[in-house]
Amino acid sequence: MSTVKNGSAIFSGFRALGLYSNHLAHVLRFHKKHGEFYVVTAVGQCFHTYNVKKLGIVAVSNSLPEDISCIAADRMLVYAAHGKLISAFAKNKEVVHTYIGHEADVHLLLPFGDHLISVDRENVVIIWDVESEDTYLQISFDKVSFEVSAVMHPSTYINKVLFGSNQGSLQLWNVKSNKLLYTFPGWASAVTVLQQTPAVDVVGVGLATGQIIIQNIKIDETLMKFQQDWGPITALSFRTDGHPIMASGSPIGHIGLWDLEEKKLVSQLRDAHTTAITGLTFLHSEPLLITNGADNAIRVWIFDVAGGDGRLLRHRMGHSAPPTKIRFHDQSSMHILSAGQDGTLQSFSTVHERFNKSLGHGSLNKARAKKKGVAHDTAKLPAIVTFASETARQSDWDGIIACHRGFLVATTWNYQKGSIGAHKLEPERFNRNRALSVHATAVHITSCGNFAVIALSSGHIDVYNMQSGLHRGHYGEDKAHAGPVRGVAVDGLNQLTVSIGADHLLKIWKFKSKELIHTHSLPNAPACSLLHRDSGMLAIALDDFVVNILDMETRRIVRKFSGHRGQINDMTFSPDGRWLITASMDCTIRTWDLPSGSLVDCFLVDAAAVSLSMSPTGNFLASSHVDGLGVYLWSNKTLCGMVSLRPLPADYEPTVIMLPGTCPVQDTEEDDVVELDSSEMAEYISPEQLAEQLITLSLIPDSRWKNLLHLDVIKKRNKPKAPPKLPKAAPFFIPTIPGLVPQFAVPDTTNEGQSKVVSLGVLSxxxxxxxxxxxxxxxxxxxxxxxxxxxxxxxxxxxxxxxxxxxxxxxxxxxxxxxxxxxxxxxxxxxxxxxxxxxxxxxxxxxxxxxxxxxxxxxxxxxxxxxxxxxxxxxxxxxxxxxxxxxxxxxxx
CATH class of the missing domain: 1.20.1310 (5 helical Cullin repeat like)
Structure with a gap:
């Protein structure tokens, strides 16, 4: 019988880092009591709320069963559509209403006083009563003649709603009387955006052709037209602080700023986002513009310079493509370095988002990249595959080294400057023949921070000086391995270098003399390796999904762990070297106990973990996953309470755990009660004596018995030098009877005249x-x-x-x-x-x-x-x- 467990015994989801926005437009809210604006962005199955003042996260909502497809908000509630359902959230967190009635996925929402208007993919419009959750009105449009693509409420128009269509026409409806009031013929192009202007009766209409129409809907007259050359209009917004400026978003990340009085384009915000502008909003009566895009970024722009140009005031930015490698950077467990498929290297703080920073995109020519911008840099480097970092000398020179996908040159990075470093490390042996498809496969930095070891797919392993970037030798007479090198590491004292290659060999070299001192044959080709410097244990993941542990001191395989059913993506040791945590393409994260040689914890995740890293203090496990943009933190429960770890049986079936930051906090009473096996250990209470034949010591502090033979010396040392003096105003004390046990003396009023000589019988x-x-x-x-x-x-x-x-x-x-x-x-x-x-x-x-x-x-x-x-x-x-x-x-x- 397998033991039933509820999730992981060691790790529990804590929160997600680096998730800020997706392809849905943000929603801006104003809190009257706080006098502050808040921006709400959708992230997968939940939404985040940030204050605009500092872009600090205020709340994370409980998650929904499906990804959010549309989001809207009014003064009290936030509405999120997911599939055919709509949920209303109170206090930015809890679901208080659910609206059921659509037969197709909902894609448009509009709060309308005490009502909510929703539109689904089958062209059905439903108007809901917010409090009662009842349907007030339902309108069905013909998809052929009028497919609803945008909806808005014109300002001061009571009970009126304006609908835009993919056919280009507009319709104005009175939703109280359920009447079509007027049909605007349109401009023979799909309407993508409808936005109220600061002027009454005037509406901004964005079209799929890139045209912007400023239309007076009262008299059905076009006041002005603008043409955007960057594709369809994705968003519109108007300044309300006295400047007649309109902002328009485009699918390629540019923002156009139009002067409505001079009827021309006055400024551009080029490459405001690396993907489409999904939402942009001017704050009411303020020169601030908030934008978000599918590149996982929120930006606040301020217009305080002459000429109407905007500058970036503050931002929150994560990876726009999934991270491939994550590692804790220093011993404080506060910073996580993350390399993504978008080519950037970023640092996420586990404490607060204001400590996040981006080290930028790799480039062969830093000066040219700064001048032209990342999007137009011809010397842009591919995405980072793996990297290594050390903090010992990071204040003196570069402390990070990275190798790029399919690229020979390894780059250095400077964490403190937050940019790519000074050196591009390339071996001279390939200068004459650059056509060879040789690339860097593994990197490592010595614990002193002085040397970098770079392994290549050709089998070469080179050593460089991190300060000067000079070549300091290579391992082997010609090559270190006959095939690509899959892993390389140096011990904590810079004495030994260990390398593994596709030739099924593990080799141990002297670091300084580059002399080969040991060779070990592996049963299968290795995929990756990881060295725990303090314990000298080297973990080697093989292509047959087995993990071998090699003791660097004895140079023998001391443990073999099998159980994964897919390629092992990454491994990490606990700080004390007791646990090895592995992630595989079989979507499991397993924890192996090295002393006992057994599997002590295993759980499933929805998406396979690509990279793992355990914090140096042991309080967090960080993970990144397939197609996920965030870095997920798991807290170590063994630091907070008693956790009984027992070897898991061979037929153990792990359960799926939702990723942190995307799962609602549920009360324990609501969770399904899982009956534990009788062999499952409860909280352990140590008995007074383990066995009668053993000698047991007391738990009394040493100070209670160790000094018994030296009490006379202690009393002599602590004896006061002068006799105590009686205070002038001594307090009143109740008389006591002399003796070992203090007792109060009862006054005897009958014998007041007797002698005051103390009886010796009282003392005994x-x-x-x-x-x-x-x-x-x-x-x-x-x-x-x-x-x-x-x-x-x-x-x-x-x-x-x-x-x-x-x-x-x-x-x-x-x-x-x-x-x-x-x-x-x-x-x-x-x-x-x-x-x-x-x-x-x-x-x-x-x-x-x-x-x-x-x-x-x-x-x-x-x-x-x-x-x-x-x-x-x-x-x-x-x-x-x-x-x-x-x-x-x-x-x-």
Whole structure:
């Protein structure tokens, strides 16, 4: 029987990084109480809310079952269409209404007072009552003559809605009386955008031909026309701060700025986005323009320069194509370096988005790229396939090295400057014949940050100096491997270099002399490798989906992990080297425990993980996935609570977990209750004693018993130099009876005239421990006195042992009972350290007295015999463990 588990035992979804926008237009909202604008963008199955002031994320909505196809908002709610359904969100997070009735996918939404207008792909328009979720009106258009492509509410037009069509005509409807008021013949081109202008009765119409029509719908007159040369109009917006400017969006990422008084194009924002402009909105009465595009970016532009040009004020930008490689950059676990298929190298912060930065796009000529722009750079480099980074010398020179897809030259990058670095590392042996299809396959930087090791598909491995970029040698007489090199790494002390190649060989070289010292044959061709420098463990993923672990010290394969059913994409070690986490094309993420050699955690994701990286502090696992633009963080649950990890059975079936940031937070009561197998461990509570034959120490702090033999020295050292002085205004204290246990003295009013001489009988009062020892001598049960004595501090223990002697009012019988108590502790094999300390102090105080009384001497001999037996047991166990450890070490060596 397989053990049923609910998801992952180690990792839980935390949040997504680098997701900001998709192909849907954003929505702008104004919060009257806050006096602040907020922008809402759709991201997959949920939407994000940002404040415009700093573009800081405010809220992430709960996810929907499908991707959002359209989004709109009014003063109170945010509406999101997904498939045939429409959901209304309150407080930017929770679904409060669901509108069911469409028989086709919804693609247009328009909030309309207390109602919501929606249009589906079958040309059906439904007007909903927002609160009751009932259908107020339904209109069906003929797809042949009027296919709805845009909808808007003209300002001051009560109960009127304007529809635009793919045929080019417009229709004005009164939705209260369900009447068609007027049909505008149009301009024989599909209407893509309808936008209200600041003037009443005037509407901006964007067409698929790139034409913009400013139309007076009251008198059906065209006031002005503009022609955009960049394709269809994707968005329109008008300034309302006193400047007659209209902005238009295009499918190639340009924004045109038109002067409505002079009727001409006055400015352009070229390459505002790398993809189509999906939404642009001028803030009310402010010179700010917000844009978003399918390139996963939100930008805020400000128009504060002469001539009407806009400049970029702030932005949030992620990868416009899926990331291929991610790695935590430094030891703080705060920055993740990510290389994407869009050719950029970016840094995402796990703390706050304001610390994100882009290191830009790789280029062979940085100056020319800066002058011409990335889009027109002819020397633009392909996307980064893999990279390595070190922070040891990043303040002095470049600390990142990357190799590009199908490209021979490896590039350096500077994290602090946020740009491509100074060196383009290319071996001289290929200068004469550049036609060879040789490219860099793997890179590595030494822990000191001084050297870079670059492996090539030709089998060569070269070493370069990171500061100067000079070639410092290569491995092997001619080549290091007979085929492409799949992985290369250098240990933490720059002593050994290990490389793996497609020739099924693993080779270990001396880093400095480049001498080959060991060769190991692999059973299959390796796909990639990863070295954990602290432990010296090298993980090698093979093409048969098996992971081998090689110990660099013994140079032997110490572990083999099999179970993946697809190509292994990436691997990462936990900081302590105990876990190896692997991601495969079979959509699983597996955690292997190296000491036990077993699989301890496995879960499925919807899209296969392409890259993995565990944070240096062990609190996060970062992952990037196929066709996903974000970097996803998983929190390590073992740092926050008790997690019992057990080897998973061979027939274990993992469950699918939704990616972080796209799944709603659900109460545990709502989750399906999964009955655990009887063998599943609950919270473990350690027993007082593991086995009776073992010696158990107490859990009492060392300060309670270690200094018992040195109390006289401590008291002498802490003795005050001057006697205490009585304060002038001493507070009133209730009189107490002298003795070991403080008790309040009851005033005796009957004998006021008697002598004030203290009676010695009062001082000989017995303590609770003394009384319990007397009782134990009769019933031979010492559990109560032992439990009580363990609560005493060092001074109290000494006092109790001193008053046992007959000179201090004690009794020999009680001393004999104390020795029996020590004997009972030794028999139980518990509190071994406490028994030794108490017995040592007792002997120090009463050694002469024990020699004078035969019953005490006899009891002391019994205790001595038990001590010998206990120590013999401990010594035997220690010797056995030492022998086992010595044997294991000799077997490994």
């Amino acid at each position: 009062q017995k303590s609770t421990f003394y009384i319990q020892l007397e009782d134990a001598l009769e019933n031979n049960s010492y559990e109560k006195p032992v439990k009580l004595f363990k609560e005493f501090g060092p001074s109290a223990v000494e006092t109790e042992l001193r008053v046992m002697s007959p000179e201090m009012g004690g009794d020999v019988k009680v001393m004999q009972s104390f020795l029996k108590m020590i004997s009972s502790i030794l028999k139980s094999n518990r509190d071994f350290d406490l028994a030794q300390a108490w017995l040592a102090l007792f002997l120090k105080l009463h050694l002469r007295l024990i020699a004078e009384h035969s019953e005490l001497l006899e009891e002391a001999e019994n205790v001595s015999q038990q001590l010998k037996e206990a120590w013999l047991t401990v010594e035997t166990l220690l010797n056995q463990n030492i022998c086992v450890l010595t044997y294991i070490k000799s077997a490994l060596l």
